Amino acid sequence: MLLRLRITAVAVAVPLLMRLRLARLARVLEPRRAPAAPVARADAIAAQVEAVLEGPFVRRSCLTRGVTRYWFLRRAGVDVALCFGMGRPTGDPAGHCWIVRDGEPYLETVDPRPIFVETYRVAAG
Numbered sequence: 001m002l003l004r005l006r007i008t009a010v011a012v013a014v015p016l017l018m019r020l021r022l023a024r025l026a027r028v029l030e031p032r033r034a035p036a037a038p039v040a041r042a043d044a045i046a047a048q049v050e051a052v053l054e055g056p057f058v059r060r061s062c063l064t065r066g067v068t069r070y071w072f073l074r075r076a077g078v079d080v081a082l083c084f085g086m087g088r089p090t091g092d093p094a095g096h097c098w099i100v101r102d103g104e105p106y107l108e109t110v111d112p113r114p115i116f117v118e119t120y121r122v123a124a125g
Contacts, residue, residue, distance in 0.1 A: 007052040010071050014064045022084075026122040029067065029082065031075050042078045046107055066097035069107065070122065073099070080106060081123035085116030 017025060049069050058064060070082040081100045086093060096116045099106045105113065 003048055004052050007049055007068060007072060008055070008057060011049075011053060011058040011064050011068045014067045015059065017067060018063055022120050022122075029070055029074070029122055030124065034077070041076065042073060042101070045072050045076050045078075048072075050107075062097040066099055069099050073101075074124065079124065081121050083112075083118050083122075084120040085112060085118045087112075087116035089115045 017028065020028065046069060049065075049072055052058060053060065053065055053068065066082055070080060073080045078101065082097065083100055084095065084097050086095050088094065094116075096112050098108050098112050100121075105111050
């Protein structure tokens with residue numbers, strides 16, 4: 001229950017976090033200290049995040065989903081990156097945000113890379 005409350009707090013804060021410059025956002029999103037060892041529960045953590053994001057208090061967007069996933073996966077020691085991209089999936093310019101793990105989009109139903117050109121990446125180090 002405590003984890004779900006923490007996830008909700010981060011997800012609700014995403015619109016405020018996205019007002020930061022990207023370099024500052026990257027510093028805020030990275031854990032202050034590295035976890036002792038990566039946790040093998042990445043999928044379980046992601047499932048908890050998804051459950052909260054389906055709730056009534058959270059804005060449903062790729063930004064909320066991506067930033068919240070990144071926040072909790074990085075704090076669990078999972079080596080992921082948060083990618084931002086621009087494209088024209090329907091003819092009009094659009095942006096998208098997604099997580100990359102082991103060089104591949106993580107938890108995306110469709111690979112965003114053929115549609116969106118990556119313009120910025122937040123990653124460890």
